[in-house]
Amino acid sequence: MKKEIICAGFGGQGVLTAGMILIHAGMGQDQNVLFYPSYGSEMRGGTANCTVKVSDKMIASPVSKHPDILLALNTPAVEKFEPCLKSGGVLLVNSSIVPKEQKFREDIHVIKIPATDIAAEVQNLKAANLVMLGALAARTDLFEVDYLEKAILEFFEKKGKGIYNEKNASCYRQGVRAAKGQ
16 A cells, blocks of 8 residues: 655644644554655745655655645645646545635545534634544545544644543544545
8 A cells, every 4th residue: 555645735724733643643554654744934824735655665755746635724735736636536625715616627536524614613723634634534545534533642642732632533523424424
């Protein structure tokens, strides 16, 4: 198995955290992983993206010319990275921010998740990225749904946020439900 993922959005949306969670999950399954971040100097409000690769073989390059999965949290992310998404690839789009009239390629699978709205309903505004990770687990074969939830909890525990956060888990699970409902 080899998957290439690009996570992209505005700084402050948890784009890089989503990528780090994915590599943490990959390492937990003894996969080779790569995390290649890119962000503007602005931090919050600027653009941010990261390339993540998860593979059972050696990874030769950090470059991803045709990713399998694009996790796009805003319109500029869709506009920048959708053209390079592999034909048959999966585009997970934050439909809370990306307009309904946005046009997408017809040779990819588009999954619209109202991630920002879900995070707001759970009163966890910084967790739209976790909603999107739930959708990713539900609609791709990258990780099993239960495994990725456990990996998320472990990730935050290792970062010193050791208490169980029900709002994070709720955002993730609602992302799973939203993706399965499509």
